[in-house]
Amino acid sequence: MSFSDSLPVTHSVPGPNGGELLFGIPCLEDNLAWGLADTDGGVLLVDVPEAAPVDRFLRENNLRLERVLITHGHRDHTGGLHALLRSHPADVWAHPRLGLKDATAIPADGGVFTWKDYEIRVMDTSGHSDCDTSFYLPGPALCFCGDTVFAGGCGRLFAGPPARMWASLLRLRALPDNTLLCVGHDYALENYRFGSRTFPDMPVFRETLKTVEAEADAGRIFAPVTVGGQSRSNPMLMADHPETAAALGMTGAPPEEIFAEIRSRRSAG
Ligand SMILES: [Fe+2]
Numbered sequence: 500m501s502f503s504d505s506l507p508v509t510h511s512v513p514g515p516n517g518g519e520l521l522f523g524i525p526c527l528e529d530n531l532a533w534g535l536a537d538t539d540g541g542v543l544l545v546d547v548p549e550a551a552p553v554d555r556f557l558r559e560n561n562l563r564l565e566r567v568l569i570t571h572g573h574r575d576h577t578g579g580l581h582a583l584l585r586s587h588p589a590d591v592w593a594h595p596r597l598g599l600k601d602a603t604a605i606p607a608d609g610g611v612f613t614w615k616d617y618e619i620r621v622m623d624t625s626g627h628s629d630c631d632t633s634f635y636l637p638g639p640a641l642c643f644c645g646d647t648v649f650a651g652g653c654g655r656l657f658a659g660p661p662a663r664m665w666a667s668l669l670r671l672r673a674l675p676d677n678t679l680l681c682v683g684h685d686y687a688l689e690n691y692r693f694g695s696r697t698f699p700d701m702p703v704f705r706e707t708l709k710t711v712e713a714e715a716d717a718g719r720i721f722a723p724v725t726v727g728g729q730s731r732s733n734p735m736l737m738a739d740h741p742e743t744a745a746a747l748g749m750t751g752a753p754p755e756e757i758f759a760e761i762r763s764r765r766s767a768g
């Protein structure tokens with residue numbers, strides 16, 4: 500079974516008018532297009548890796564696309580946008596530096612805008628690309644974080660020194676523990692295998708790997724994940740933990756250097 504045949508992630512979250520639907524649609528090799536459907540059937544969508552699976556999900560669930568947010572400019576997050584808009588017209592909001600045609604500019608870092616009754620806070624979480632935005636919705640406690648953080652890992656460092664990404668990860672880690680992180684890719688198996696291998700004396704990675712494997716065997720994607728859970732089980736978010744530093748022989752080193760070491764070991768396989 501290919502990834503795009505996996506079942507969409509669905510999750511009920513509290514909304515202003517009752518239970519609302521959070522969903523994650525598998526696209527391409529391992530991308531997730533996330534959305535929030537309110538009780539009227541209106542949808543806020545985040546990123547469009549490809550149009551067909553999103554179109555199918557909207558039709559099958561009788562949902563109406565209203566707004567699209569874009570986390571960053573990589574093709575695997577925007578490639579389906581224009582095809583989707585042809586069959587599902589909606590307004591697009593994105594960072595002006597992405598240069599997306601007809602898109603409304605989101606506010607700068609720290610700014611707030613709304614979709615219906617939802618407050619959406621803009622967080623600059625760059626470091627994977629030169630312009631990464633995470634969208635935090637404090638009401639339902641959701642954060643759409645693109646390729647900044649993944650279950651058990653984080654995005655590649657395509658823009659700037661590791662300290663830039665480390666600062667972005669710290670901002671996400673500072674969100675309330677119950678916040679659901681809606682991550683842009685499903686790399687959980689590879690990430691927790693890496694964590695188990697790299698930190699054999701820290702049981703949390705092995706234990707989480709067992710859970711991820713059980714979910715995968717049941718055909719389920721290990722997402723969304725919580726800020727609290729990730730702050731205790733994602734090695735990229737644990738660079739300032741004494742145990743992590745000790746395991747790498749880096750006790751006393753600055754956290755951004757420890758983070759850089761973990762990230763480069765992950766890239767090396
Ligand atoms: Fe990306």
Ligand SMILES: [Fe+2]
Pocket residue numbers: 573575576646683684
């Ligand atoms: Fe991506």
